[in-house]
Amino acid sequence: MEQIDFLATDGIILNGFLYKSKEKTNKIILAVHGMGSNCLKERDRIIAKNANENNIDYFCFNNRGSELVRYIRRKIDGKKEKFLAGTTYENVLEGYEDITGAIIKLKELGYTNIYLQGHSLGCTKIVYTYNELKEENDEILSNIKGVILLSLIDIPSTLKIYLRDRYNDYLQYAEDKEREDKQNELMPKEAFIHPISVKTFLRYARDNKEIDFAKYGEDTKLEKLNNIDVPLFMRWGTDNEMILQRPEELVDIVNNIIENPNKNIDYVDGANHGYEGKEKELAEQIIDFIKNIK
Numbered sequence: 001m002e003q004i005d006f007l008a009t010d011g012i013i014l015n016g017f018l019y020k021s022k023e024k025t026n027k028i029i030l031a032v033h034g035m036g037s038n039c040l041k042e043r044d045r046i047i048a049k050n051a052n053e054n055n056i057d058y059f060c061f062n063n064r065g066s067e068l069v070r071y072i073r074r075k076i077d078g079k080k081e082k083f084l085a086g087t088t089y090e091n092v093l094e095g096y097e098d099i100t101g102a103i104i105k106l107k108e109l110g111y112t113n114i115y116l117q118g119h120s121l122g123c124t125k126i127v128y129t130y131n132e133l134k135e136e137n138d139e140i141l142s143n144i145k146g147v148i149l150l151s152l153i154d155i156p157s158t159l160k161i162y163l164r165d166r167y168n169d170y171l172q173y174a175e176d177k178e179r180e181d182k183q184n185e186l187m188p189k190e191a192f193i194h195p196i197s198v199k200t201f202l203r204y205a206r207d208n209k210e211i212d213f214a215k216y217g218e219d220t221k222l223e224k225l226n227n228i229d230v231p232l233f234m235r236w237g238t239d240n241e242m243i244l245q246r247p248e249e250l251v252d253i254v255n256n257i258i259e260n261p262n263k264n265i266d267y268v269d270g271a272n273h274g275y276e277g278k279e280k281e282l283a284e285q286i287i288d289f290i291k292n293i294k
Contacts, residue, residue, distance in 0.1 A: 004059065006105035008097040011076040012083075016061025016102075018109075019048035023055055027113040027290070029148070030102055031060035032095070034120030036087040036194055038066045043119070043279045050283035056115075056290060059106060063098040065090035065121070068195060089184065089197045092204075092211055095125030096132050103140050115146040115290055120242075120273065123152035124211050131224050146293050148233040148286055151273050153242045154214040155204050161244065163191070171205050174198045216243070216250055222257045231262035233289045235282065237271030264289050 005015045016039045029051055031044055039060035048058035064072050069086040099116070106114055118126040126147060133141045160167050170191045177185055183199035191201060203211075213224035225232070234254065238247045245253065247267035255265050268285075271278035 004061070004105065004109075006061075006101055007075065008064070008094075008101035009104070010094070010097045011074040012064055012097065012101075013073045013075055013080075014061055014063065014098060014101065016059055019052055019058040021052045021055045021057055025055045025057055026111055027055070027115070027145075028057040028059055028106055028111040029115045029117050029286075029290075030099070030106060031058065032063060032099060032116070032118040032122035032125055033060065033066065034118075034122045034151075035065065036068050037119070038062050041274075043275055043282070046279040047117075047283040047286060050280070050287050051290075054287050054291065056287070057111070059102070061098075061102055063122075063125070064094060065092070084184065088186070088195045088200065090200060092121065092124060093128065095122075096129045099125060099129045100133070100138075100140070103143065107140065107143060112143055113145045114143045115148060116144055117148035117150070117286070118152075119150045120153065121155070123149040124155065124214070127152070127213060127224050127228070128210060131227050134227060134229075144230055146231045146233065146290060147228050148289070150235050150275070150282070151237065151241065152214050152234065154212075154216060154244070156208045156212045157215065157244065158242055159192075159204055162193070166190070167205075170201070174201050174205065178202065216245060216253050220257065222254070225254075226257070226259055228260060231289070231293050232258065232260045232264070233286065234263075234265040235271075235285070236267045237273055237275060237278070238267055238269050239272045241271075241273050262293070 002018045004018050039062050044060045051058045064085045065087050067086050069088050071082050072085040074081045116126045177198040184197050187196050187201050236247050243250055251267055268278050275282050
């Protein structure tokens, strides 16, 4: 296990941990964590162990949304700037800068077969990044050999259901603060599951066009997911998972819509949103999926 430091494409300084196999390999899983999380999860350790046993390396890093609140630094032309970051203040679209920077770093380290793995909001960042790279026809897209999405949820719809009849009131509150140029102020604590700034709340509640692609209704086409050409692995849990349908119903819906011929879409029975206690089962499924990629 080795600490790796690198720069996001906009100069933000990031770091993470590289779990290395005993033998040299060109295959690696690039893991992107979700809200308020970090790269030191038990889930990462167990998946990494299983991957290393199959000669696949594993890299998990702290993106700019790690933890609730922290400072991050940007390094450009030898100068460093400090910014307030963490889940409370993040702009989810900037995940593109973090993930792309990580891919570039892994390529520099000699990895040619990269499997993008996201959990929760990390899935949202991966799907957004993949679609942006595809639109830009970026050459690094050829290094992405598979996409692994663990508990991709529909954030805008989930927020509306969570707030119920208070949703419009909190949206109005946020917009009033925006007009006062107070985007970094915190929303009332009842507005979200953890502390959240006005600007981040508005990204999820109003300015969500780019991330509102996980609507699992009968009339949805899941265009952003259907744009993923490489083999696609998707999982959810069944215990307190943050989805609006029963897991088996959701899996049927998504399987019927996703056209990818190399899809592997299912749920892990008994798993919660973080797969606690089910990490080994999940790890085995992920590695089997990668091993079957031609």
